[in-house]
Amino acid sequence: MNHIIIKDRFNPQASLLRQDFESRFSVKKDTSHKRFVWDYWYVQDQYQFLRTPAYHFFKAKVYNQFHTQLVNWGREHLGCHDVSPPWLSYYIDGMQQKPHSDVPHGPWAWVYSLTVPKRIFTGGETFIFKPEVLNYWSHFSNEKNREQEAYMDFIAPDFNRLIVFDPRYPHGVTPVVGTHDPLQARLVIHGWFVEPRPYVVGGLTTEQAQLGIENVIYNLSSVMQSQGEFHGTLSLRLDIEKSGVVKKVTWLTNTVLSLSSDQKAEKYLKNWLSLQFKKTIFPKATKSSAMTIPLLFR
Ligand SMILES: [Fe+2]
Structure with missing residues (x-):
């Protein structure tokens, strides 16, 4: 899988980011302006989730540690000097992304999960078409499994997992089913690695x-x-x-x-x-x- 990189246990301070997110919901009926930061990103038959700029959402100290680690990782492993302004997004029941490509956002996309470690929902996986599907007939075989795993890779949103992939490959997010609670939702920070140079x-x-x-x-x-x-x-x-x-x-x-x-x-x-x-x-x-x-x- 040249086009997908998975780094589990990416950030040693992941729990601080998670705690910071949870603290926003600690007062159940809080009506302060800090709760009014979510944009409902809806494009019919394509995208459906809630998002906010990650940089403004978290406490600066907690967020900057993650951001610096991510940028340094991109420099060392991809030769990309920066990341685009990251989004923090959550997906509750029915939310998903249907197949699409991100062109020309950057040579590599990344998705970092802060989803609660014990998930109660199903779905919410990042799916990415396999290279052989994009070159179907030259790889066709009657003997192969012909169900969805044969055509796409599915990557679960495990807590503290960083997924990096070539965003030219069609990809998306399978529908989340089973929760309406933001604290139980698929929760990810995501964006693109940009500025490739030595x-x-x-x-x-x-x-x-x-x-x-x-x-x-x-x-x-x-x-x-x-x-x-x-x-x-x-x-x-x-x-x-x-x-x-x-x-x-x-x-x-x-x-x-x-x-x-x-x-x-x-x-x-x-x-x-x-x-x-x-x-x-x-x-x-x-x-x-x-x-x-x-x-x-x-
Ligand atoms: Fe995308």
Whole structure:
């Protein structure tokens, strides 16, 4: 599953966010302005849930810890420097999102669950179409299970679970059934990772690191000419010694597909990039560096 990443127990302070949410409902008939923050997001036959900007909802200290952790995770693993302004949303009985794609919101979508650990509702899973469904006939087999799990991945909204996925894949949320209580609802913070560009930690400056990979990026056009067009996102990490030599190339994510469904071309691109980055020489530095490089094909 190149297009889905699941990180359970993502945030060590998840319970503080949950407590902050619950505190808003602690006075049952509270009519202060703080209760009037929810927008009913309704698009007929498509979206139905309640949402509010997460940044303004939580206490700043509690929220900032989560936000910083999330942004740093995106920089290290995806080479995305920021997130779009996150939403806090809850889903009670009947609420859902029908299949759609988020284009061009950002190369990666994320959904972080603060749903109560012991759920009393059914549904509320994030569903994402499987790649083979989007290339159906080339993967068709009479022997395969032909029920919904064959066509989509379903990911439950477990407390403190972060789901990251390629939002070009059709996705949505299965209907929540079984509660009208916000405290029992599917509760998530969600948004997109944005601003993909190289991220460097260590002895090299960002400018030195970017200059170092310029040639590889430039020569990519020759690969496109020989292998056809690609679509998708990939990120990889270079471990660079202080001598400037690349010690290791690690693939972090890769959703890049050949538009002509040519798997040989996809493999060629991956091997070519690994080889080119491995033989790149960076300037000498006082200590080693780690560089996360995102590449977007559109
Ligand atoms: Fe979406």
